[in-house]
Each structure stands twice: as structure tokens, then as C-alpha cells.
Amino acid sequence: MTSSIRPAARENSRVALVTCDLFPDLWDDDHPLRDSLRERGAEVDAVRWDDPAADWASYDLVVIRSPWDYVPRRTDFVAWARSVPTLLNPADIIEWNTDKRYLGELAGAGLPVTPTDFVAPGQTWTAPTTGQWVVKPTISAGSQDTGRYRLPEQQDLAEAHVARLQAAGRIAMIQPYLAAVDTEGESALIYTPGPDGELAFSHSIRKGAMLTGPDEGNIDPGSEQITPRTPSEAELDVAARVLEHIPGGTNRLLYARIDLIPGPDGAPLLVELELTEPSLFLTEAPGAATRLADAILARL
Template identity: 45%
Template sequence: MTRIALATTRDLTEIDADDQLLLDALPESELKAWEDDVDWAAYDLVVIRSTWNYIDRLDRFLAWAERVSTVTRLVNPVPVIRWNTDKRYLGQLADAGVPVVPSVFVAPGESVDDASLTGRVVVKPTIANGSNGAKLIDADPQAARDHLGALHAQGRTALIQPYLDQVDTLGEKSLIFLSGTYSHAASKAAILSQSMSFSSGLYADEEMSPATATEAEQEVARAALAAAARVLPEAADLAYARVDLLPSEEGPMLLELELTEPSLFMPFADGAAARVATSLRALLG
């Protein structure tokens, strides 16, 4: 009998909605916390899903992924995880011609010019998820430097991006791809310009809704995935991918390319869980 493990974390206080839908659609699957002592070799496939506490123990998480990949199939694969868990990959995608939200990376000990901190900017760590450590700073370069210094004091490399105001009215769009095929989309209301709450303790609460991706959004999403595959050949065959886009006057811009443990927003699209289940089963032939 085929067995599939959906990797989560014991730090979640309740089962994630995506995980519950996938458990229902994929009866041969079960949730297992990546931190626990699990016989991963007993599974035909291990799918990284809600392992969202890895940001504070990335080396341990990557070592876990390496171990699992030696005894069974892990998706997405380790080289993709290693590349994708640090947002500095955005610089590579921008160099490859993808319309990326302008990004400046500042490692501890490095300096940054005032121009990068002018206006409304977002300062966040490059290793983060769920808006953890992200801060919107409104035309206050000193406050931006203070947050930058706080991140550096923690040993974190920082990412500085201009805040694209259209997100406040149009929201962020997430496009989901399964085995390279577009599946569905969801919209997320602006988070950083609002009072953030962390009811799960692991990520900022989100206001989500169903959405339809425009042709322009799909074009940018496919360009991002194609560029990732050119940069990293292992990214050419992904079980799942989520492309997060922000609206701008120049058109859709890539905010993040989520290839490690993204929510796939299955509750917001009819049949999404069944499509994910079918895609995962197909990996086993």
C-alpha cells in the first residue's frame, strides 16, 4: 500500500486547513512533524507542507531534508529547498529578466545608501515566512535603519523593497501551479499596512479570497518559473509552486516564488485539493 507523509510541525496549534483538505483527498497520507523521530523510509513520498517554524532553525531543517531525501522521495527536492529558503534568489530572477519588486540585500556588516530607505519601504529578513520580521516603514529612513540594525544584530541578512501602494486596494495575487500546470489563484488583502496579528504563532493572519489570474499575471508567473529552472535545473520539475505577485503601474511584479512549504490556498478553489492529490499520486507513477 502506498504511504505518503505530509510534513508539518508540532508547533502548529491546530491542523492547517490545506493539510486537512489534503488528508481528506489523499487517504493514503498522514501528517508527520518534521522535528519528530519518524521512520521516513516507510513512506513512498514525503511532501513538505506546513513546516513553518524552520525559519529559526534553517540548518537543522535542511539537514532533515537531506536525510529524508536519502531514504525516500522528498518534494520539492533538496536543491530547490536550499535555494528557495533564502529570498536572495529574487536577485537571480531579476537578473534573468523577471519583473521582480526592486530588491536590495544587506548582510550584517554591509551598509546601505539613503536612497534605498526613502519613501515607503518594507524591511524584512531574507530567511522568513508569513510576514515574520517584516516591517513597513513610512518615509522614515532612520526607522528603517533601526529595523535593519535589529535584523543584523540577530545575524540576519535584510531585504529592502519599496512598498507598492496598489496592494492596499487590489491585494496580492497568488498563482498555484501543480507539476508545471496552472491550477488556481487566490487573493490576499494587504497585511503590512494593517495591524498584524499572529493567532497561530507562526505566521501573520491573512484575509484570503478566491481569485482569477489575468493573462498578464499568468505570463509573469510562467516567466518566473522558467527563469528559476534556468538558474537551478532541479526547479524544472516541481510538484507544486506558488507565485506571489503584487500590482504596480508597470504591471504584475514578482514578490516571492514559493517552492518550499507554501500554502496552496485549497479552500479557495473548487476541486483544488483533488488536483493536488492527483498531482502527488502521479509522482509515484
């Protein structure tokens, strides 16, 4: 018979939920996780990743949640991650996953990834002659510095966007705009540890289209149109294949989010594999925050 008793924290267990100064009390979606951990007896603090007064060694676990200001300081962020031995997800995953060139690795392994061209500083980019295209940097979060361009009408704007990223020493990535996002939306499949500690499907949501045109600055993460969604068998199959290619395996991970959009033939394509600081949409699925809290306490 399966026990219904939930894990309780060890006496004096301390958990840090990592955030940034934009959200000193965490992003709203993480409040149920914080509250669930506290209900189980853990001491929980929201701590900025770059807080010089933070005593990371005093925490039993340090869980990355919303450090969404790290992009211009990614080198410092990775160095910080490597200095925290109890970090989840672990630092080598953070380093790999915060540079979207991992998409090229996954495509090379035969996974169905949105076609992506990478253009480094000093390289020449020849714009496609037609179609809609997305330009963004390989290191970004929350759709920052991301734009959607219709060619050839907006060719000058697209080329200027790539040149602007290159001039800042950043690598640009160019992808076809997947039109199905306007009708079907984007599926985000969230995985957290099951009772055996291995990543298991938790829940899924639908995100509406956000990119309406050329890069116009940051996008408010609260502006997304989010609704619950049941994933298709094809989406679950792609997600399972993606998880098999995570460096070091999935048993080290506390969470994974796999973002998919149908391609031109209707089959799901990987848009992003979120292993660093993704919104987990815990308020959209009953029990999701509880399951994640249980998984955190199990790691203690």
C-alpha cells in the same frame, strides 16, 4: 477519450505530510488534501519535520506542507531535507528557495522582480529620503520580522530594524512598498502537476494587504483576507517566465506559488516565488485538493 478514473494508491502506499509542532494535525487548508489521499487508499500521516522518532524511509513520499517553525533553524531544516530522498519539493530547491536572495538571481535574469536591496551584517545601509519601504530578513516565513516604514518620518525605526537583523547575523532586504496591494491586493498563482506531470496552472487567489506599519512580531497566517481571483494574461505571462527559471526545471516539482503585485506602472512584479512550504489555498478552489492528491499518487 479522456479517462475520468482517478489514480488509486498502490497497496500499502504511505505518504507523510510534513508539518511542525504548532500544527500537529496540519494547517486547516491541508485537510482536504489529506482526506483526498486517504479516500484513494493511501495511508497518510502528519509528521513534524524535526520529530526524532520519524521513520522517513518508511514513506513512499514525503510532502512538505507546514513546517513554519524552521526559520531560526534553517541550517538544520536544509540538512533534514537532504536526508529525505523521497522529499517533494526536493532538497536542492528547498535550500535555494528558503533564502530570498534568489530574487536577485531572477532579477539578474531579466524577470520583473520587485526592486530589492540586500544588506549583509557589517554593510552600511543608507535609508531612502522618501517613500514607503518594506524591511525583512532574507530567511523568513509568514511575514515574520517584517515591517513597513514611511520615510523620512520613520527613518529611525527602519534603520533600527535593519541593524537588529544585522546584529542577529541575518541579511536584511529592503523593497519599495507597492501601493497597489492596498487597492488591488496581491495575486497568488498556484501551479500543480497536470495529467502529463508538468506543472500547470491550478487556481489563483487574492490576498489583501497585511503590513500596516513597523515590525511588531509574527503575523497570524489565518489573518489574511483571501478570495478567489482570475489572473490576468499579464500575470500568467510573468508566472510562466518565472517557472522557466527554476533551477533544474519544473518537472521535479509538486507545487509552485507565484506571488505578484502591480508595480507603479500597473504591470505585475514578482514579490515571492514559493516552492518550499506555501499555503496553497486548497479550500478556495473546487477540485484543487483532488488534483494535487492525484499528482501525488501519480508520483507513486
